Amino acid sequence: xxxxxxxxxxxxxxxxxxxxxxxxxxxxxxxxxxxxxxxxxxxxxxxxxxxxxxxxxxxxxxxxxxxxxxxxxxxxxxxxxxxxxxxxxxxxxxxxxxxxxxxxxxxxxxxxxxxxxxxxxxxxxxxxxxxxxxxxxxxxxxxxxxxxxxxxxxxxxxxxxxxxxxxxxxxxxxxxxxxxxxxxxxxxxxxxxxxxxxxxxxxxxxxxxxxxxxxxxxxxxxxxxxxxxxxxxxxxxxxxxxxxxxxxxxxxxxxxxxxxxxxxxxxxxxxxxxxxxxxxxxxxxxxxxxxxxxxxxxxxxxxxxxxxxxxxxxxxxxxxxxxxxxxxxxxxxxxxxxxxxxxx
Amino acid sequence: xxxxxxxxxxxxxxxxxxxxxxxxxxxxxxxxxxxxxxxxxxxxxxxxxxxxxxxxxxxxxxxxxxxxxxxxxxxxxxxxxxxxxxxxxxxxxxxxxxxxxxxxxxxxxxxxxxxxxxxxxxxxxxxxxxxxxxxxxxxxxxxxxxxxxxxxxxxxxxxxxxxxxxxxxxxxxxxxxxxxxxxxxxxxxxxxxxxxxxxxxxxxxxxxxxxxxxxxxxxxxxxxxxxxxxxxxxxxxxxxxxxxxxxxxxxxxxxxxxxxxxxxxxxxxxxxxxxxxxxxxxxxxxxxxxxxxxxxxxxxxxxxxxxxxxxxxxxxxxxxxxxxxxxxxxxxxxxxxxxxxxxx
DNA sequence: AAGCGATATGAAATCGATTTCAAAAAAATA
DNA sequence: TATTTTTTTGAAATCGATTTCATATCGCTT
Numbered sequence: 001x002x003x004x005x006x007x008x009x010x011x012x013x014x015x016x017x018x019x020x021x022x023x024x025x026x027x028x029x030x031x032x033x034x035x036x037x038x039x040x041x042x043x044x045x046x047x048x049x050x051x052x053x054x055x056x057x058x059x060x061x062x063x064x065x066x067x068x069x070x071x072x073x074x075x076x077x078x079x080x081x082x083x084x085x086x087x088x089x090x091x092x093x094x095x096x097x098x099x100x101x102x103x104x105x106x107x108x109x110x111x112x113x114x115x116x117x118x119x120x121x122x123x124x125x126x127x128x129x130x131x132x133x134x135x136x137x138x139x140x141x142x143x144x145x146x147x148x149x150x151x152x153x154x155x156x157x158x159x160x161x162x163x164x165x166x167x168x169x170x171x172x173x174x175x176x177x178x179x180x181x182x183x184x185x186x187x188x189x190x191x192x193x194x195x196x197x198x199x200x201x202x203x204x205x206x207x208x209x210x211x212x213x214x215x216x217x218x219x220x221x222x223x224x225x226x227x228x229x230x231x232x233x234x235x236x237x238x239x240x241x242x243x244x245x246x247x248x249x250x251x252x253x254x255x256x257x258x259x260x261x262x263x264x265x266x267x268x269x270x271x272x273x274x275x276x277x278x279x280x281x282x283x284x285x286x287x288x289x290x291x292x293x294x295x296x297x298x299x300x301x302x303x304x305x306x307x308x309x310x311x312x313x314x315x316x317x318x319x320x321x322x323x324x325x326x327x328x329x330x331x332x333x334x335x336x337x338x339x340x341x342x343x344x
Numbered sequence: 345x346x347x348x349x350x351x352x353x354x355x356x357x358x359x360x361x362x363x364x365x366x367x368x369x370x371x372x373x374x375x376x377x378x379x380x381x382x383x384x385x386x387x388x389x390x391x392x393x394x395x396x397x398x399x400x401x402x403x404x405x406x407x408x409x410x411x412x413x414x415x416x417x418x419x420x421x422x423x424x425x426x427x428x429x430x431x432x433x434x435x436x437x438x439x440x441x442x443x444x445x446x447x448x449x450x451x452x453x454x455x456x457x458x459x460x461x462x463x464x465x466x467x468x469x470x471x472x473x474x475x476x477x478x479x480x481x482x483x484x485x486x487x488x489x490x491x492x493x494x495x496x497x498x499x500x501x502x503x504x505x506x507x508x509x510x511x512x513x514x515x516x517x518x519x520x521x522x523x524x525x526x527x528x529x530x531x532x533x534x535x536x537x538x539x540x541x542x543x544x545x546x547x548x549x550x551x552x553x554x555x556x557x558x559x560x561x562x563x564x565x566x567x568x569x570x571x572x573x574x575x576x577x578x579x580x581x582x583x584x585x586x587x588x589x590x591x592x593x594x595x596x597x598x599x600x601x602x603x604x605x606x607x608x609x610x611x612x613x614x615x616x617x618x619x620x621x622x623x624x625x626x627x628x629x630x631x632x633x634x635x636x637x638x639x640x641x642x643x644x645x646x647x648x649x650x651x652x653x654x655x656x657x658x659x660x661x662x663x664x665x666x667x668x669x670x671x672x673x674x675x676x677x678x679x680x681x682x683x684x685x686x687x688x
Numbered sequence: 689a690a691g692c693g694a695t696a697t698g699a700a701a702t703c704g705a706t707t708t709c710a711a712a713a714a715a716a717t718a
Numbered sequence: 719t720a721t722t723t724t725t726t727t728g729a730a731a732t733c734g735a736t737t738t739c740a741t742a743t744c745g746c747t748t
Contacts, residue, residue: 004404004492004704006703006704006705007704007705007706008704008705016727016728017727017728017729018704018705018706018728019705019706019707019727019728019729019730020726020727020728021705022704022705022706022707023706023707023726023727025705026705026706028706028707029707029725029726029727030725030726031726031727032725032726032727035726035727047488049456049459049460049492050460050704050705051401051460051462051703051704051705052460052461052462052705053397053400053401053406053461053462053703053704053705054401054703054704054705054706054733055704055705055706056397056705056733057395057397057398057401057703057704057705057732057733057734057735058704058705058706058707058732058733059705059706059733060348060733060734062397064440064461071426072416072422072423072425072426072429073419073422073423073426073630075417075419075422078416078417078419078422079416079417081416082415082416082417082443085416085441085442085443089442089450094440094442094457094458094461095440095441095442096408096438096439096440096441097429097439097440097441098429098433098438098439099426099429106433112393113438114438115393116393116394116395116396117396117397117408117438118395118396118397144391148348148393230630231633231634257634260634264636267636286417287634289575290575290601290604290631290634290635291634292608292611348734350733350734350735351734351735351736352734352735360697360698361697361698361699362698362734362735362736363697363698363699363700363735363736363737364696364697364698365735366735366736366737367696367697367736367737369735370735370736372736372737373695373696373697373737374695374696375696375697376695376696376697379696379697394734394735395733395734395735396735397733397734397735398703398733398734398735398736399734399735399736400703400735401702401703401704401705401733401734401735402702402703402734402735402736402737403703403735403736404703404704689748690747690748691746691747691748692745692746692747692748693744693745693746693747694743694744694745694746695742695743695744695745696741696742696743696744697740697741697742697743698739698740698741698742699738699739699740699741700737700738700739700740701736701737701738701739702735702736702737702738703734703735703736704733705732705733706731706732706733707730707731707732708729708730708731708732709728709729709730709731710727710728710729710730711726711727711728711729712725712726712727712728713724713725713726713727714723714724714725714726715722715723715724715725716721716722716723716724717720717721717722717723718719718720718721718722
């Protein structure tokens with residue numbers, strides 16, 4: 001690769017000092033109109049590209065945000081990533097990304113890598129910080145990292161420098177349960193996923209609590225956790241529900257994939273949605289539009305989520321004051337997978 | 345943020361020169377066992393994290409690969425991204441990513457940004473380089489960029505330094521057409537998407553050519569381009585096919601989303617898959633498993649694609665010789681969306 | 689014990705941009 | 719016009735790691 005042209009080359013050609021060129025580029029000080037013109041011209045002519053590494057070194061941090069997600073393929077995260085990238089770009093930042101697929105060691109390793117990369121901020125969504133009870137080791141690790149790089153997460157921050165932007169999972173559960181209740185359903189099941197992920201646990205707990213508060217029947221068998229978070233997991237969970245002597249009339253599934261899987265199990269049984277079962281999912285990804293009938297789903301505004309995550313990340317990097325605790329509220333998107341119980 | 349500890353700090357504490365610490369870290373030269381121990385100990389104790397910016401500056405390039413994709417949300421690219429990230433990590437590289445959503449200016453801007461970031465290589469999949477006839481301006485831009493940073497792409501490289509890893513779209517079309525032909529179908533339609541995207545054009549051309557070669561009827565109305573690449577686009581395209589006086593018996597859709605949309609149009613008409621229409625899609629994302637019936641789809645091994653893209657990117661960065669032109673072959677994944685024509 | 693090559697080490701230059709500090713030039717004031 | 723104030727500018731230090739080159743240290747040979 002040909003040597004790249006540097007600020008020195010430009011300065012020499014323009015007959016000024018590198019400092020002057022730098023000042024022009026950053027706008028940190030005035031430069032006489034005459035030199036300004038000459039320099040601008042040369043920059044164009046030589047196709048000069050400022051070296052971000054040198055700049056980052058000098059300023060002890062880069063204009064890059066490190067983003068750690070559980071999974072790029074899941075459309076919820078894919079959409080979030082897409083929005084985050086747009087937000088970052090808008091603010092003049094780039095995104096270094098990694099997906100951990102739940103691998104703890106990897107998460108640790110990548111926190112480290114990003115630290116070495118001297119990213120301005122680390123944004124972490126899902127993963128260990130999002131478990132119900134992150135272990136001691138993890139908390140310490142994040143804390144240690146956060147001594148060098150601020151962290152923005154939707155999960156547990158543990159007093160580290162940074163901020164938290166969480167999704168209101170309880171409100172989400174409430175929207176689902178109350179919608180079904182208002183439709184006249186009394187027998188409502190809940191399909192969860194693997195592990196004690198905070199988002200799942202919070203929904204499940206709220207679901208159970210709301211059934212009680214509303215005087216609806218609660219049954220242990222109506223809370224089923226599949227082996228994962230994909231359609232197969234939902235399928236298996238629904239099969240268990242279908243095998244029950246006392247079937248529910250409505251099902252809440254922890255995400256669109258599990259809901260789609262549940263739908264397949266229902267069809268396989270020769271039953272229909274919403275005729276025989278009403279179905280509500282969470283996340284409102286494009287999958288809920290791809291299913292027939294289209295799934296009624298609880299939706300988070302991912303643009304808002306992204307804007308808060310990246311906005312906070314950038315604000316922290318620039319030493320601005322930010323809200324330590326932010327919450328994104330869900331809303332219900334009604335489609336075709338539910339109907340009035342007993343009614344038309 | 346607290347100052348980070350540097351190689352100087354470690355050196356001072358260990359009573360050696362920074363050079364020695366560096367040599368130990370990089371392994372570029374021998375260091376006596378005694379100092380080695382002392383240094384290792386201190387690095388642990390101080391939680392020293394080498395500054396990748398400084399390293400990159402010194403070595404005039406970073407261990408980061410810049411990745412430009414059209415769209416993170418599309419599961420084809422999401423999966424590719426996921427695989428690429430894994431491949432990069434395996435080789436000690438990080439990924440800076442951006443999605444252009446087809447915006448040309450953005451693509452140009454981001455080529456620039458990554459250049460400034462001094463990424464080791466730029467990997468570009470989809471987007472302008474992947475158009476059938478990239479315009480002069482674009483070709484020049486890539487060429488100029490490629491003078492500073494090598495480029496790996498699935499599309500047009502235009503003699504720039506780098507390499508090309510393409511998907512064999514023609515073979516993919518062949519697998520689809522021949523499969524349907526072997527099932528006895530003679531009336532086969534093709535649903536494309538918006539614009540003259542190379543991948544689409546190549547498939548469509550091959551499809552048309554194969555119909556001729558096989559003596560199957562060809563009709564202009566059987567080639568329909570939707571307004572995009574999503575399910576709605578496929579839906580609209582299929583409605584046009586359904587409105588035809590002479591309907592085809594099989595449909596090839598340019599990706600899983602358009603296929604899913606086409607399926608909905610078919611159901612809406614009260615018809616069934618595969619009873620009334622056989623349906624083959626491309627890409628074989630999880631969407632083809634999410635549909636009922638599951639879609640028969642032409643699949644690319646994205647792990648191989650990713651491995652070739654990132655492998656080449658890293659090899660080029662290290663000045664190793666690489667194959668200038670690589671091809672990834674597709675295979676057909678048979679599921680439940682096709683059946684013998686006329687037969688059982 | 690003197691001389692030789694092989695190793696381990698340190699001092700200093702380097703990568704490219706920013707910034708401090710001081711000097712020079714320009715503008716404003718007396 | 720002389721003097722002060724303000725604005726532009728350049729020289730040099732800095733960010734943190736790597737590497738070249740020279741020197742010190744060691745073991746080995748004769």
